[in-house]
Amino acid sequence: MREIREIQEKAGGTQAVAQGPAELGIRFVGSGSEYFRIWIVNLLLTLVTLGFYYPFAKTRRLQYFYGATEVGGHPLSFHGRPWAMFRGYVLAALLLFLYNIASKVSPIVGLVAFAVLMLGWPALWHASLRFSLASTGWRGLRLRFTGTRAGAYGAFALLFAVLVMFVIGVTLASSTSQVLKSHALVVILLAYPVSLALIPAGFWLHRRYQQGHLAIAHEQTAFDVGAGQFYRLCGMALLYFTLLVLAGALAIFGLTKSRAFAMPWTITALVLGGYLVVLCVIGGYFVARLQNLTWNGTRSPGLAFRSALSAGALIQLWFKNWLLTLVTVGLYHPFAKVANARLRLESVTLLATVNVDELVAAQGANATTAMGDAAGDLFGLDFGL
Numbered sequence: 001m002r003e004i005r006e007i008q009e010k011a012g013g014t015q016a017v018a019q020g021p022a023e024l025g026i027r028f029v030g031s032g033s034e035y036f037r038i039w040i041v042n043l044l045l046t047l048v049t050l051g052f053y054y055p056f057a058k059t060r061r062l063q064y065f066y067g068a069t070e071v072g073g074h075p076l077s078f079h080g081r082p083w084a085m086f087r088g089y090v091l092a093a094l095l096l097f098l099y100n101i102a103s104k105v106s107p108i109v110g111l112v113a114f115a116v117l118m119l120g121w122p123a124l125w126h127a128s129l130r131f132s133l134a135s136t137g138w139r140g141l142r143l144r145f146t147g148t149r150a151g152a153y154g155a156f157a158l159l160f161a162v163l164v165m166f167v168i169g170v171t172l173a174s175s176t177s178q179v180l181k182s183h184a185l186v187v188i189l190l191a192y193p194v195s196l197a198l199i200p201a202g203f204w205l206h207r208r209y210q211q212g213h214l215a216i217a218h219e220q221t222a223f224d225v226g227a228g229q230f231y232r233l234c235g236m237a238l239l240y241f242t243l244l245v246l247a248g249a250l251a252i253f254g255l256t257k258s259r260a261f262a263m264p265w266t267i268t269a270l271v272l273g274g275y276l277v278v279l280c281v282i283g284g285y286f287v288a289r290l291q292n293l294t295w296n297g298t299r300s301p302g303l304a305f306r307s308a309l310s311a312g313a314l315i316q317l318w319f320k321n322w323l324l325t326l327v328t329v330g331l332y333h334p335f336a337k338v339a340n341a342r343l344r345l346e347s348v349t350l351l352a353t354v355n356v357d358e359l360v361a362a363q364g365a366n367a368t369t370a371m372g373d374a375a376g377d378l379f380g381l382d383f384g385l
Helices: 002-019 032-048 054-067 082-105 107-134 149-155 157-173 178-211 227-256 264-296 311-327 333-345 356-361 371-378
Strands: 022-028 069-071 074-078 136-138 141-145 214-216 303-307 348-352
Touching: 022 333, 032 054, 032 333, 054 069, 054 074, 054 082, 082 107, 107 136, 107 141, 107 149, 107 157, 149 157, 149 178, 157 178, 178 227, 178 264, 227 264, 264 303, 264 311, 311 333
Parallel strands: none
Antiparallel strands: 022 069, 022 348, 069 074, 074 136, 136 141, 141 214, 303 348
């Protein structure tokens, strides 16, 4: 009997290995018509209150999208407090207002204000990530962000280096000395190619910090994508952009030779159409490849992600969304948001080698502040999929 049990245990272990990790699919069950009602009310109240309703509108939007996102059959939840977000929103708006005032006093004062704002930005971004993750729930679990504030400044180190070059160049340019002004031109001209060369590396530092400090219960993620892959992605996007722009320019030049296309309004329409094509094709390609690169490289000891977002499908969806939004004078926007969320979310699968019920039992709480969340959203950063 003992030998039989040993054989059964070995067979069971072999079967478990063969089965591999459990796949928790992600489904988005929201609809455009449902979100339209939330969106139109949010829009009207934000306009009526001159923007002060925005944090409350954002809370309603996040609650809907999180609740409509199911991971392994269980919906996410958003627990952020709108009044806490409102305080952060007011602080961010005040900082932006003070910067605008300072920039009108003199270029030097504006430059100093911009430098101060940039120096405080990583701290606000760090607070935003902590708030966003701590406000996200799944099966009673709360997600956490474990990155430090010093790590946030490290993620922006290359950006700061480029900004220092521009600050030095502008400072020299404002000098009365002709010698210093000539040096300023050299510094500024150097800053442009250096900044372009550092963009992929800076982008990699940003994603490595963000994706490498996600946590749920005792699971802590790491990011194992190298900077070279970000350079390859940016290089391919730049190549496609160059080829597309050249092809578009040649096409427009050829069409304008015809008398029927020589009218100013037709030239304007062709240029706008070309811009839309470049935006959808290059933007869709870059976003799809970036999502796959980011989430396929994010894993913890017991959890991993598999993202298989098709660039072609995303490009087609963006074309459809833009055209219908233009035709409906913006009213299709909520339907576009829902369609975009469904395509991108449902292309991701959560792979679990750990028992998910054990994660639920190991629930941990994490209190955080909402101050940085509004700041991050005000400046147009998106920390989700």
